[in-house]
Amino acid sequence: MRRNLIPAISALAVVSLLAACGGGAGGPSGGGGKISDDKIVLGVLNDQTGIYSELSGPNAVKAVQMAVDDFKAKHADDAVTKNIEVVVADHQNKPEIANTKAQEMYDRQKADIILDVPTSSAALAVAGVALAKKKLYINISGATTELTGDKCNKYTFHWAYDTYMLANGTGTTVTEAGAKKWYIVYPDYAFGQDMKKSFTAAIQAAGGQVVGEKASEFPNTSGDFSSQLLQAPAAKPDVLGTMHAGGELVNLVKQYNQFKLKDKGIALSVGLMFITDIHSLGPDALAGTKFTDAWYWNFDKQNRDWADKFKEKTGSRPSFAHAANYSAAMNYLEAVQAAGTDASDDVVKNLEGKEINDVFLRHGKVRAEDHSVIHDVYLAEVKPKSEVKEDYDYEKILTTIPADKAFKPLSENTCKMG
């Protein structure tokens, strides 16, 4: 008798314990108001502890908080509401967790908008949730052009950069600067293939030629890129373009240096590079490498001032993602202020077509057709260690690529907003 009953009762006890931890958010879901739940909740969903934690991570949350504080200070008593909250969740760069967390943020924590979301797969997952829940989503750290292409929707905005901009920026400018023959190495998955395609198109449009391309297995378990690198010199390229990111980029650059390809006349160009990668590898490993950056903290006085404020709050220099999160949060709040409500449709209407100039967006515009936010971007070169005067002072800005040239033109638009 007791054999089955007591375990069953202990199971009941365990479940009650779980329920207590479960947040008691059971039952069917409900509805909203003018300022829904009498507060604005900004949700930051990103990688808090993994490979993108330094790129955006916890400091992105601080950046968003800075925006909230600045908004409150600016509008004081005229603010549409003083109850503004920032909630955070970690998606660990996994689309399924992003999917779940986004639903939770919108439902459980009453988020009105979700920000950040690095990693393309997670970015796309959240876009689906945003559409289903009819709530706002401004993606900052994800790279995929599908957010403003095939997978676009009314509630999703893409704020900072995408693969097209990277490929176009780097591919075009490097080719125009004289490196006509490219050898492309890319990871064999969606992101890598997209980058390769975009780069090839940009290179060819600028009068260059892709003399060889090699895929590498993704994920690259052995960490070895020798096969791809060793085959490069035979094709006699001017530059090696790598579409790898994170740890794989680090591996590849280490091996690129080991095989002395630079001495063989093959320069290095990186499709996707963040200032945090330069920090990992050290500027000397990447010295001379050209890449496109969406924003650099030491570019001009306006950026530097904001970067100093950021440093006071966080102790380090901001990446483009931090600045973009600040900008997106601030502009969202301003849109709510202007619309008088946080109802998604009204805020979307306010944002569409807006031209914005702030610390992050120069000559910025929120395109109504695909919700891509275009702005000026920069071609940068990595400084050698000898020229680095202070922490994170790794980049030399070579040229500014104007907004209308940097991003995918509307003529190539594949977005059908429902």
Next chain:
Amino acid sequence: MTALAFRKLAAMPRLWRLVGLLAGLLIALALPWFIYPPVAMDIIAWALFAVALDLLLGFTGLLSFGHAAFWGSAAYTAGVIAIKTGAPFPVAILGAAVVAMVLAVPIALLAVRSTGIYFAMVTLAFAQMVYYVANQWRSLTGGENGLQGIPKNLFGLDLSDPFYFYYAGLPIALIGLLIAWRVVHSPFGRVLVAIRENPARSRSLGYPVDRYKVMIFVISAGLSGLAGGLYAVSHGFASLQEVYWTTSGKVVIMTVLGGIGTLWGSTIGAALIVEVEDYVATSGIHIGPLNITGPGLIAGLIFVVVVLLFRRGVWGTVAHLLRRRRDVPEPHLSGTAPDVAEHEPAVAQKP
């Protein structure tokens, strides 16, 4: 529930057995009122998965460290069926379970050539192969991005609120649990226990041991597939995570935590792990200056503690405390009883 215990069980008043099962059913029905519904559905899906693994681990004594292959391939299959054909989701999930079973046959046939730790390593390696293939087969699985937008079709009913979907999906899991329970309480189940205890003797009694192993492997894979399909439809999403080895490890933790060979213990293990992970992901655990946000650390600690101190798992420990008064032998991994201190491993694993 070993062979001996089974006999004692059969002699016990069936009323109490029924009460126990009913209590479990009530909990399952009430769950989404207390716990955020998508998490509740997760608990149910993982519970079925862990029970499926326990059939293999606890009852047959085979540790498969690659069960994510079946959970994951079923997740993708259910998604593809639901998206491409618009069929009602139970059909998609059923199709997914079938695919998982088909996948299990060659793996089982190759894996049962090894035993014990080899078996674990081989299943692990095969599951990784499935992972790499899923990664490459981008057109079907979406690769890195995963398979998104899996609909919850059911003859036009609106199941977008996860609370209602829970009740729509629960019957499927209950059927799976019923199948598992039926397998255990059957002559087939008793042969499995015999194989676990002494494969050589079972063979000498005329039982085709390898064939039994393959059969239970396929059944376990099918139930895992059922669970995986349910999970995918619930989330509207299937990703590479579902076929990755950490998922295989996670379900093993759940089964071990719950209690190997106790069947229902696995459901508790699953509930605990899902809740702990949810808690850690939401708020993290703070011990003084240490801010533990990593699910890996928690899972690892649970594993180490359970393997060292609570090998019987939650359910097993409770049952053991009761058993002490009744003197009934208990479930354990092949060849060794946790009580015996110095004991040469039964099967010669050493070269």
Next chain:
Amino acid sequence: MSELLQHAFNGLVNGSFYALLALGLSVIFGMLGVVNFAHGAFYMLGAFGAFILLSEANLGFWPALVIVPLVLGGLGMGLERVLVRRLVALDPLYNFLLTFGLTLILQDLLRMKYGSQAQPYPQPAGLGGSLNLGLFDYPAYQVFVLGFSVLVSLGAWLLLARTRIGMIVRAATERPELTRALGINVGRWISPVFGVGIALAGLSGVLAAPMRAVSPLMGADLIILVFAVVVIGGLGSIFGSVAAGFLIGMLQALGNVYVPGLATTSVFIVMAIVLLWRPAGLFGREETAV
């Protein structure tokens, strides 16, 4: 043709890591019957050890090559005494699960302290250039890695085949009771052998640091490949593990050239074939198949 040789050579270099890791894994299994899932984590700790020595104590590659394996070996011995020993009497699967849990813990601890970003680690001075190997040029450091690994493997073999200690270890592995009956204290060798196995993992980690991204998850996927390697080579066989390690390294490198997306999958396919044809592995002994 020289290109093919270059790729094959490449494969040998990568195979060095597999060989050393498989060697350590085999040694531990042979002596204790424990399959150490945490082997990949110790490889990672080896690389991190080198990084920490450089960043905190300004000790470069060469001191690290000696210090890190010793420290990790000691750590391994401690681990064996405190944790592994308790479960050795039971089904080896328990120790497998224990080491799996340890892996998760170690990886997450490192990640919490250092983040997931790769840590910088430079190539050792003096090995920076490339060597002309007759048919092609090759980075000197990679050649060093290959040579060093071969030396270590040879050393291990010599130790086991030609010395008294090796004889005891082998006897204790194959016939523990008989060895004890002959008056040899088997027990005192268990910890040191476990320590040596771990030290080997740490050593490969140090060797990997200049070549690979030093991050907490660097050993995570690698360990499963190493499992495939030992299954192919034969878990009990030292020679089999090393040989299979180099073979698989070459297979992967050539696979990367000819079938880029499927290089790693092909390793598992080979494993499946080996299991069909020779369940004990290429060089394993029949008993291990059971």
